[in-house]
Every structure is written in structure tokens, then in C-alpha cells.
Amino acid sequence: MAHEISILTEAELRKTVKLDLTVIDTVEQAFAALASGEVVMPPILSMEIPQANGEVDVKTAYIPGFDGFAIKVSPGFFDNPKIGLPSLNGLMILFSAKTGLVEALFLDNGYLTDIRTAAAGAVAARHMAPETVETAGVIGTGVQARLQIEAAHLVRPFRKVLVWGRDLANAERCAADIAASLGIEARAEADPARLVAESQLVVTTTPSREPVLKAEWLHPGLHITAMGSDQSGKNELDPEILDEANAYVCDRVSQCEKLGELRSAIEAGLWTKGKPAELGQVISGAGKGRTSAGDITVCDLTGTGAQDTAIATLARRLCIAAGSGTVITA
Structure with a gap:
């Protein structure tokens, strides 16, 4: 049976997901959930690529009460600025926490990671x-x-x-x-x-x-x-x-x-x-x-993967409300 998947680009996400108190509160909710002991968050899968001064991290978490869970792939290649490319990029995939089906693909080049990381700093400051x-x-x-x-x-x-x-x-x-x-x-x-x-x-x-x-x-x-x-x-x-x-x-x-x-x-x-x-x-x-x-x-x-699940869930909600992205049937 076919289902719909939303595909969002970095440009679309930048227009829709802003660094604001809603994002900070959402990330704070993820941290509070972590303290409950009910979050399923495996260790980070991390790989260094020293020949390219690079690293790749894969993070995920299931948070009870959230509709979906994200898997985030985050490469950091720190010589990239020398050739005019950003150091960080990557993507997130949001799956349904009820069926496991893919709901959204965020081709964000690390933008959502940047936003949720900054929001985590604000939670710490708060x-x-x-x-x-x-x-x-x-x-x-x-x-x-x-x-x-x-x-x-x-x-x-x-x-x-x-x-x-x-x-x-x-x-x-x-x-x-x-x-x-x-x-x-x-x-x-x-x-x-x-x-x-x-x-x-x-x-x-x-x-x-x-x-x-x-x-x-x-x-x-x-x-x-x-x-x-x-x-x-x-x-x-x-x-x-x-x-x-x-x-x-x-x-x-x-x-x-x-x-x-x-x-x-x-x-x-x-x-x-x-x-x-x-x-x-x-x-x-x-x-x-x-x-x-x-x-x-x-x-x-x-x-943490909990932060990624939180920001991906919020991003999907905001993008649906804004009518952003491309919907494909898979």
C-alpha cells in the first residue's frame, strides 16, 4: 500500500524552521524526556576518516509521546572550507513511531542539527x-x-x-x-x-x-x-x-x-x-x-539523538502547516 513522504530541502527548512523559543522549548522537552528513563537512545555510531580530516556521526532516539523518530547522519569534513564547501552537512529521516514507515526526508545539509544544537545551549543557559x-x-x-x-x-x-x-x-x-x-x-x-x-x-x-x-x-x-x-x-x-x-x-x-x-x-x-x-x-x-x-x-x-527526533518532529509539523516541501508517493 502506497504512502506519502515529504521531502524538504535546506532552503525550504530555513524559511520554515527558525531558531526561536518554540524550538528551544521542544529541545527542552526532549531533555526532560531523557531524564524519565523511558527514551530509547542507542550509543552514537561514530566514524573518523583521518585521511580527509573528517568524521561521520549517526544518531537516533525514540521518545514516548512523539509521533515519529529520527535517524540523523551528520558528516563533518573540516578541510572543506579550503575548497569553498561547508564543514558540516548531512540529512535526517523521520519515521513513524507507530508503523516504521518513512514520513519525511530532510535534505538539510546540517541546518536542523545547527538549530537543535544552538537550542540545547539555550536550554543549558536557561x-x-x-x-x-x-x-x-x-x-x-x-x-x-x-x-x-x-x-x-x-x-x-x-x-x-x-x-x-x-x-x-x-x-x-x-x-x-x-x-x-x-x-x-x-x-x-x-x-x-x-x-x-x-x-x-x-x-x-x-x-x-x-x-x-x-x-x-x-x-x-x-x-x-x-x-x-x-x-x-x-x-x-x-x-x-x-x-x-x-x-x-x-x-x-x-x-x-x-x-x-x-x-x-x-x-x-x-x-x-x-x-x-x-x-x-x-x-x-x-x-x-x-x-x-x-x-x-x-x-x-x-x-543527542533525542534532540534530533525533537527537531525533526517539529520541522515536519511546521512544514505541513506552511505547505512546504514536495510530497512523493512511495
């Missing part, structure tokens, strides 16, 4: 950053640097942004883009220590394999969201930071142990606090996050 953030800092100058700040601004409307990158010209371009999109002051900062000192919220968005944020830069009232480490060789935070923080929270402990900042802290023998809380537990109140304005808090985001 539940762990100080109530008042005057200045936000971002370490990194790519797409996520821009989107993480845009998303965080929706939940903590700061007045100023500082940007640090290894290439000052890239940092200046990133700051100019942020200033234009948010209508607030944003500038490049040549000294990452000064960026951290002046910020109450710092997001790290790099593929670095050496720490870009040092433990000696910590100060009371700081929240750090580290979202760049999603492969076993990556490491953005000085491992001592996790031990010194008042609260260190993972998106998924089992992933952070293998792919995130927790892996580096364990390998260095600097993690002594037992099993960390997960972001979903902080949302539900079952885990400890920020307990006072002076706390130092860290959220480690490696990216």
Missing part, C-alpha cells in the same frame, strides 16, 4: 546560567558561535558579546555578524582570559583537541557551556575545571564519558565526584544545577 547575564563570551568563530549566542540571547538577554578565535579577523567578522543580528554590542577580544573574566556566560564552540579555556580563569557566577567536544580526541576545557565547578552537568553521561569533556577529566584522574547529573535531571529538579548566584557551573553538550 537552567544553569545566572539569572542576570550582562556579558556573554564565545570561544570560536564558526556557525555555532553565532547561533549559540543568538539562542542564548533569547533566554538571557545580555547587552554585550565578546568573541575570541585563533584568527582575529574571523573573530571580528563573527562579532560583526552577532552585532548586526542581535542589535547589541559585540566585539572581538584578543585575550581569552579577559573574555572569560568579563563574562557571566561563556560558550565554547571549537573542534579543539587542546583546552581553550583554563581553570585559572574561573570566577564566581560563571556558567560555561562546552559544546565542541563530540569526538574522543576533542577537548575544549582544562580538565581541572570540571572538578572545581560547583555543578558539572552532561547532556548524556554515557556520551560525555567517551566523547565529551568528562572523558578528558577521567583520563587525567581529575574527576572524583561520581556520576554527574544530566541536563534533563536539572530541568526536572532531580539533579543539581546552579544553587546560588556565585556558583561556577558547566554543561557539557555532545549532542
Whole structure:
């Protein structure tokens, strides 16, 4: 028996799915579901292709109560900019959670991943950053640097942004883009220590394999969201930071142990606090996050299949309402 499949391109998705509070709330719902223990989320299938400076991740999750489940294929080939291509691309497939039939194919080139990743950062900021953030800092100058700040601004409307990158010209371009999109002051900062000192919220968005944020830069009232480490060789935070923080929270402990900042802290023998809380537990109140304005808090985001299922389900709903995409019969 034939059934209909919606096919959406990146251009169509960009018109229909925006980085807004609806997306942030949807991703927050996915994290809260993870804390319930009822989500089925297998480990990430991850493959490195060192000859091409590339990697491929495959993620999925079934969330009870959601009509569908997504399987996302996400390649990252980091030499691509040298030949005029983006580093990240990929696609998502949304299946019916009742019949297993394909419902939608999102040829998004990583756009939905970008949006849900930024939304996850906003969820972390909403539940762990100080109530008042005057200045936000971002370490990194790519797409996520821009989107993480845009998303965080929706939940903590700061007045100023500082940007640090290894290439000052890239940092200046990133700051100019942020200033234009948010209508607030944003500038490049040549000294990452000064960026951290002046910020109450710092997001790290790099593929670095050496720490870009040092433990000696910590100060009371700081929240750090580290979202760049999603492969076993990556490491953005000085491992001592996790031990010194008042609260260190993972998106998924089992992933952070293998792919995130927790892996580096364990390998260095600097993690002594037992099993960390997960972001979903902080949302539900079952885990400890920020307990006072002076706390130092860290959220480690490696990216979960639950986020992909959440954003794909929302994207399908929004695209149907907008009449977007092409429908084929299979």
C-alpha cells in the first residue's frame, strides 16, 4: 500500500524552521524526556576518516509521546572550507513511531542539527546560567558561535558579546555578524582570559583537541557551556575545571564519558565526584544545577539523538502547516 513522504530541502527548512523559543522549548522537552528513563537512545555510531580530516556521526532516539523518530547522519569534513564547501552537512529521516514507515526526508545539509544544537545551549543557559547575564563570551568563530549566542540571547538577554578565535579577523567578522543580528554590542577580544573574566556566560564552540579555556580563569557566577567536544580526541576545557565547578552537568553521561569533556577529566584522574547529573535531571529538579548566584557551573553538550527526533518532529509539523516541501508517493 502506497504512502506519502515529504521531502524538504535546506532552503525550504530555513524559511520554515527558525531558531526561536518554540524550538528551544521542544529541545527542552526532549531533555526532560531523557531524564524519565523511558527514551530509547542507542550509543552514537561514530566514524573518523583521518585521511580527509573528517568524521561521520549517526544518531537516533525514540521518545514516548512523539509521533515519529529520527535517524540523523551528520558528516563533518573540516578541510572543506579550503575548497569553498561547508564543514558540516548531512540529512535526517523521520519515521513513524507507530508503523516504521518513512514520513519525511530532510535534505538539510546540517541546518536542523545547527538549530537543535544552538537550542540545547539555550536550554543549558536557561537552567544553569545566572539569572542576570550582562556579558556573554564565545570561544570560536564558526556557525555555532553565532547561533549559540543568538539562542542564548533569547533566554538571557545580555547587552554585550565578546568573541575570541585563533584568527582575529574571523573573530571580528563573527562579532560583526552577532552585532548586526542581535542589535547589541559585540566585539572581538584578543585575550581569552579577559573574555572569560568579563563574562557571566561563556560558550565554547571549537573542534579543539587542546583546552581553550583554563581553570585559572574561573570566577564566581560563571556558567560555561562546552559544546565542541563530540569526538574522543576533542577537548575544549582544562580538565581541572570540571572538578572545581560547583555543578558539572552532561547532556548524556554515557556520551560525555567517551566523547565529551568528562572523558578528558577521567583520563587525567581529575574527576572524583561520581556520576554527574544530566541536563534533563536539572530541568526536572532531580539533579543539581546552579544553587546560588556565585556558583561556577558547566554543561557539557555532545549532542543527542533525542534532540534530533525533537527537531525533526517539529520541522515536519511546521512544514505541513506552511505547505512546504514536495510530497512523493512511495
